[in-house]
Amino acid sequence: MSFMKPSKPVGIVGYGSYVPRYRLPGEEVSELWTEGNAGLPVREKSVPGLDEDVVTMSIEAARNAMKRATGAHLTAENLQQKIGAVWVGSESHPYAVKPTSTIVAEAIGATPFTQAADWQFACKAGTEAFQAAIGFVSSGMAKYAMAIGMDAAQGRPGDALEYTAGAGGAAYLIGPIEDALVEIEGSLSYVTDTPDFWRRQYEKFPEHAGRFTGEPAYFGHIMSSANALMEAMTLKPSDFNYAVFHQPNAKFPLKVGGELGFSKKQMEPGMLVNDIGNTYAGSCMIGLTAVLDMAQPGERILVTSFGSGAGSDSFCLRVLRKPEHNGAVKTRDYVARRKVIDYAQYTRMKGYYKLN
Amino acid sequence: MEVARFWRTNKQRYQLVGEECPHCKGKIFPPRDICPTCDKEAKVPYVFSGKGEVFSFSTLHQAPAGFERYAPYTVALVKLSEGPMVTAQLTDVDASDVKIGMPVEMVTRVLREDGERGMLVYGYKFRPA
Numbered sequence: 001m002s003f004m005k006p007s008k009p010v011g012i013v014g015y016g017s018y019v020p021r022y023r024l025p026g027e028e029v030s031e032l033w034t035e036g037n038a039g040l041p042v043r044e045k046s047v048p049g050l051d052e053d054v055v056t057m058s059i060e061a062a063r064n065a066m067k068r069a070t071g072a073h074l075t076a077e078n079l080q081q082k083i084g085a086v087w088v089g090s091e092s093h094p095y096a097v098k099p100t101s102t103i104v105a106e107a108i109g110a111t112p113f114t115q116a117a118d119w120q121f122a123c124k125a126g127t128e129a130f131q132a133a134i135g136f137v138s139s140g141m142a143k144y145a146m147a148i149g150m151d152a153a154q155g156r157p158g159d160a161l162e163y164t165a166g167a168g169g170a171a172y173l174i175g176p177i178e179d180a181l182v183e184i185e186g187s188l189s190y191v192t193d194t195p196d197f198w199r200r201q202y203e204k205f206p207e208h209a210g211r212f213t214g215e216p217a218y219f220g221h222i223m224s225s226a227n228a229l230m231e232a233m234t235l236k237p238s239d240f241n242y243a244v245f246h247q248p249n250a251k252f253p254l255k256v257g258g259e260l261g262f263s264k265k266q267m268e269p270g271m272l273v274n275d276i277g278n279t280y281a282g283s284c285m286i287g288l289t290a291v292l293d294m295a296q297p298g299e300r301i302l303v304t305s306f307g308s309g310a311g312s313d314s315f316c317l318r319v320l321r322k323p324e325h326n327g328a329v330k331t332r333d334y335v336a337r338r339k340v341i342d343y344a345q346y347t348r349m350k351g352y353y354k355l356n
Numbered sequence: 357m358e359v360a361r362f363w364r365t366n367k368q369r370y371q372l373v374g375e376e377c378p379h380c381k382g383k384i385f386p387p388r389d390i391c392p393t394c395d396k397e398a399k400v401p402y403v404f405s406g407k408g409e410v411f412s413f414s415t416l417h418q419a420p421a422g423f424e425r426y427a428p429y430t431v432a433l434v435k436l437s438e439g440p441m442v443t444a445q446l447t448d449v450d451a452s453d454v455k456i457g458m459p460v461e462m463v464t465r466v467l468r469e470d471g472e473r474g475m476l477v478y479g480y481k482f483r484p485a
């Protein structure tokens with residue numbers, strides 16, 4: 001088993017999230033495609049505005065992370081020039097060829113002497129960027145690294161995924177432990193070739209293997225990854241104050257958490273899926289931001305992602321101090337900022353109409 | 357679409373980077389290298405806070421070419437808290453809720469796209485603060 005512990009301790013220096021303003025209630029989808037007969041996997045989902053995509057959402061999340069990272073000893077200017085990597089994980093990068101990350105890096109003032117790359121691994125693209133950033137900082141190759149998980153997910157009209165495919169995510173600035181709000185105690189990655197969900201190049205919408213997405217894919221990988229991390233660190237569920245799992249719908253994370261031995265009380269603070277839908281590469285990463293907004297020093301958090309194809313990354317985190325928000329919006333405030341739209345407005349925002 | 361023209365203005369569009377006059381300390385946006393107050397050379401970069409208020413606004417129902425998919429939308433004269441006035445689109449707000457004096461903050465959004473094959477142009481818009 002390959003347990004990952006950085007040789008030099010590193011942590012989360014700043015974090016930030018973003019959720020767009022618009023919400024599509026599940027009833028709107030159910031009404032149109034099933035005369036209201038379908039059960040709703042989530043109450044509602046977030047929808048990006050006409051002028052939003054993974055680039056713009058990543059920029060806002062990264063700016064929030066920068067705000068929380070700056071303080072008495074760290075100004076925005078000296079931070080910007082020490083960000084050695086800007087990495088964006090997503091399955092909805094606006095360009096097929098042309099990095100999202102260079103635009104984000106430019107917007108947060110990290111250019112030109114920085115690493116920039118777009119990561120891809122379905123819903124765990126964000127946590128793999130996060131994991132790589134730990135190594136990049138711990139090795140001394142970068143003083144700080146920005147790891148982002150962000151998506152504006154696609155669901156074929158009428159498909160089960162149309163109820164849940166949401167938009168949003170989070171950005172984390174990883175840095176030396178002296179500057180950190182949260183220590184990263186260890187992590188682990190569990191990967192197999194499991195084709196549960198995919199999207200071929202030039203296709204607009206993804207395909208999924210129905211029931212196969214549950215047991216061997218989601219549950220199998222999350223259970224294996226979370227159990228292996230706890231075993232490697234000789235920790236048990238009761239040693240954690242919070243647990244955040246990938247949230248494709250409202251049922252799966254509570255079920256997998258329950259099977260692992262976590263209570264609803266440990267999971268609820270990081271559960272956002274009923275309010276914003278599945279934010280794919282942003283899912284457990286934005287769940288963690290909601291936890292960090294309220295967590296107390298000394299508290300321990302388990303975070304486990306799942307990405308189709310398939311894999312799962314687990315992280316053990318320990319809160320060192322409470323953040324100064326410095327104007328950064330809290331995640332539950334983004335969730336509360338909502339304007340409900342109907343299915344017609346939704347199809348327009350998703351660009352399904354051809355104007356010319 | 358002229359890629360070079362947009363590329364040259366990345367910093368001002370993404371981060372509201374203008375200039376500060378070394379003589380009278382006036383803040384300048386967009387950057388023009390000459391201070392509009394004292395007419396002297398002013399080339400010191402200055403990052404604006406992005407805070408401001410709506411000075412005047414108009415809602416467009418007939419959008420110009422390239423902006424059709426965003427109509428109707430509101431364009432405002434925003435008075436930045438550092439002084440200069442900028443013209444920009446408002447976002448994340450219903451036209452009926454826009455008021456003169458409304459506090460706003462800068463966000464980076466898609467300004468337009470050059471058809472399905474062309475580049476995406478990102479830049480500043482303002483939303484209620």
Ligand SMILES: [Zn+2]
Nearest residue numbers: 377380391394
């Ligand atoms: Zn002057």
